[in-house]
Amino acid sequence: MTIQQRLKEILVVELNLEDFTPEQIDDDEALFGGRLGLDSIDALEIVYQVEQTFRIPMKEMNEARAAFQSINTLAAFIEARLRS
């Protein structure tokens, strides 16, 4: 499973996105301000899930915001952290 697929599963399952399946989430679509309807409280949950799933600490929410443009940007952030 790719990081992108895992992230989409997290979005659907942990954030209770009942109207979407992971396959329906585009890798480049905006996570916030778009059709997914996510907000800052959801961002907090995503940070927590990324920390738990990938063991990558994200202590600063500013850092999280930069990575949270899309599934692809978040995956790139995670990959970079895993490499380092």
Next chain:
Amino acid sequence: MKIDFTHRQSAHCESGVCSNLLHHYGLDISEAMAFGMGSGMFFGYLPFIRINSLPLTTYRCEMGGIFKRVTKRLGCQVHWQKFRNPDKAMAALDEQLEQGTPVACRTGGYWLPYFPPAFRFHFNMHNLVVYGREGDEYIISDPVFPGPESCSRRDLLKARFALGAMAPKGAMYYMKKVPQQVDMAAAARAGIREVCRRMLNTPGPVIGIRGIRFLAGQVKKWPKKLGEKRALLYVGQLIRMQEELGTGGAGFRFMFAAFLQEAASLLETPHLLDVSKTMTDVGDRWRKFAVIGGRLCKGRASAGDNYETMSTILQECADGEFAVYRELLKIL
């Protein structure tokens, strides 16, 4: 006209402004170090102060306190000014810019046009640096954004004179003198001691460690006392204050941990690294608290995600922080 000022993104506006201004004048102090030297760590649950008609919770010291204490402890001279007249406030800003002085301003966040819509709400404790002007557009170093921003005179004036709780009243501040030789170790020690004193010894039930415990007692009563709907509003406000607004609890706990890590080297006290680790663990507990609160707000709570659990975690945070501050006083 644009001053040669280096914008650097930071986690928190006041400590970011502080770090960036000192950097401009040749003192390369990280945001975490500025936060620590300025005794930024704090906690207060202040139900008698309302933001958006909900209680204020602050996870950091009073507005302006970080900057005041850092500059005092490093021997800097700072000019502070508030205004009744908005035009005079803008004229004073322009005068300093023309003299090549970057100026920090306190503003409301709502009227700053570059704030994303999701983060635009009435909150009047934001800090930024103005370091240029091109016609009616001001060049701004807003530390919580990745790059410089611009803001029209009209919007900046509105932001500087935003109404509501903690109104900024045109407040601006800038450096008049910055010494090149400073005693950073002494400033760091003083910063730590004051945090310990405030968190351990401030009288009253709503401040410091006692405040965290007080909030823990309140949280588990909210559903019954306030009703489910209002309880969720209270929780949502807590989370926003903690994670988003720069009054942030978990964010500041992590920042203080980072400061302690730097201080271990600065003060040649390796044991501070252990205390730093403990503080990071406390920050993780604060974040778990916020995550559970978020789940309640969003209606996706699972077994164990409830007000009682949140209360328990808060008590753990209080215990953890109590141990940290007691240890710091022993070390220093």
